Each structure stands twice: as structure tokens, then as C-alpha cells.
Amino acid sequence: MAPSLIWGKNMRSKKECRKEALARRALMSAKEREAAGRRITDFLRDSEEYQLAEKILVYASYRDEVPTYDLIEGALREGKQVFCPKIEGQAGARTMSFYRIMDPEELQDGFQGIPEPVVLQGRHYETGKNSRDLILMPGTAFDRQRRRLGYGGGFYDRFCRRAQGAVRIALCFDCQLLEELPEEETDIRPERIVTESGWI
Numbered sequence: 001m002a003p004s005l006i007w008g009k010n011m012r013s014k015k016e017c018r019k020e021a022l023a024r025r026a027l028m029s030a031k032e033r034e035a036a037g038r039r040i041t042d043f044l045r046d047s048e049e050y051q052l053a054e055k056i057l058v059y060a061s062y063r064d065e066v067p068t069y070d071l072i073e074g075a076l077r078e079g080k081q082v083f084c085p086k087i088e089g090q091a092g093a094r095t096m097s098f099y100r101i102m103d104p105e106e107l108q109d110g111f112q113g114i115p116e117p118v119v120l121q122g123r124h125y126e127t128g129k130n131s132r133d134l135i136l137m138p139g140t141a142f143d144r145q146r147r148r149l150g151y152g153g154g155f156y157d158r159f160c161r162r163a164q165g166a167v168r169i170a171l172c173f174d175c176q177l178l179e180e181l182p183e184e185e186t187d188i189r190p191e192r193i194v195t196e197s198g199w200i
């Protein structure tokens with residue numbers, strides 16, 4: 001069955017939008033990325049959502065994504081519980097779970113070379129009553145209506161549906177913002193987006 005699309009006139013495909021935003025992100029220098037990452041981290045730390053959250057579900061950044069290692073270390077130092085995503089299951093039936101880490105060294109290269117948490121007893125994040133838990137979402141492209149595209153796995157869309165009570169904030173460089181993204185009914189928008197220029 002074809003997915004139901006809320007498709008405007010002349011709207012570009014998700015694939016094209018991803019490609020454009022990723023190409024723009026790749027043009028940032030390491031220095032620019034680092035400086036922008038620091039500003040994003042500072043904005044986030046100042047937010048009520050971050051300060052109130054006891055549990056933070058955060059992607060472990062890889063390649064040229066908005067860096068999250070300072071955030072992870074800071075949150076651990078402050079005594080927050082930090083969980084990172086892991087892709088589990090065989091092709092065709094992959095799902096995303098989160099596992100608690102106590103130290104960034106507990107992350108090891110996993111799915112597609114992304115750093116993932118080691119699976120240990122008692123570390124699994126349970127979706128259910130998740131009020132005040134904070135999900136920090138990665139993404140490839142965003143727009144000002146807070147539409148979001150990831151790498152195309154649908155992992156965050158599926159996970160966020162199960163973690164209804166949690167607050168969703170996406171981390172994004174300014175250059176990843178496009179005019180208007182296509183959206184499917186299953187896409188879940190973050191409640192806020194933070195870039196190096198501030199909040200959307």
C-alpha cells in the first residue's frame with residue numbers, strides 16, 4: 001500500500017531534501033561545526049526541558065552530525081540518566097531501543113558504524129510513563145514548521161509513538177533548514193528545534 005502523503009504542489013521528494021541538506025551540512029568546516037555545536041549545547045542546557053529531565057535519550061553523534069559528546073558528559077556529571085539508541089533485529093525487522101550508559105566509553109561502533117551502547121542487564125529504557133523524559137532527536141533536514149527527516153529508517157518515528165509522554169527536541173545546524181519538507185502521516189515532529197541561532 002502506498003504511504004499516504006500530505007503532498008503539496010511541486011513538493012520535492014524526501015530523498016532529494018535529505019540529499020540537499022546533507023550536502024550543505026558536509027560543507028561546514030570542523031571549526032564551524034564545533035562552534036555551532038557548542039552554541040546548540042549551551043541553548044539546550046539553559047532550557048527548562050533539559051533542566052527538568054531526569055532521563056535523557058540522546059543519539060551518539062557520528063560523522064558531521066550536531067555533536068552530542070559534551071552534552072552526554074555534562075548530563076552524566078549532573079547525575080542525569082543518559083540513554084543512547086541501538087538498532088536491533090535483522091534486516092526487514094529492525095527496531096530502535098535505548099540503553100543507559102554510565103560512561104561515553106560504553107559506546108562502541110555498531111549499526112552503519114554509528115557508536116551504540118553495549119547491552120547490559122538492567123540498562124534498557126522502558127517506554128510507558130515517560131513524562132519529563134527528554135528525547136534529543138538527530139535529523140538530516142528540517143523546516144520552520146518543525147517537520148523532520150532522518151536517514152530514512154523511520155526509527156525515531158516509530159520509537160516516539162511508543163514514548164508519547166516524552167518531550168522531543170531536535171538538534172540541527174542552520175544549514176539543514178529547508179523551505180518546506182514533504183511529510184507522511186507517520187512522521188512525528190519535534191516540539192522544538194534548537195540550532196546555533198536559537199529555538200524554532
Ligand SMILES: Nc1nc2c(c(=O)[nH]1)N(C=O)[C@@H](CNc1ccc(C(=O)N[C@@H](CCC(=O)O)C(=O)O)cc1)CN2
Pocket residue numbers: 059060061062065085086087096112114138139150151152153154155156
Ligand atoms: N548518531 C545517530 N544515531 C542513530 C541515528 C541517527 O540518525 N544518528 N538513527 C536515526 O534513525 C538510528 C540509525 N538510523 C540509520 C538509518 C539508516 C542509515 C543508513 O545508513 N541508511 C543507508 C541507506 C538506507 C536506505 O537504503 O534507505 C544510507 O543512508 O546509506 C543509518 C542510520 C539510530 N541511531
Ligand SMILES: Nc1ncnc2c1ncn2[C@@H]1O[C@H](COP(=O)(O)OP(=O)(O)OP(=O)(O)O)[C@@H](O)[C@H]1O
Pocket residue numbers: 003014139148149150151152153154155156157158161184186187
Ligand atoms: N509508525 C510507523 N509505522 C509504520 N511505518 C512507519 C512508521 N513511521 C515511519 N514508517 C515508515 O518508515 C519509512 C521511513 O520513514 P521516514 O522516511 O519518515 O524516516 P526518517 O524520519 O527519515 O527516519 P528516522 O525516523 O529513523 O530518523 C517510511 O516508509 C514510513 O512510512
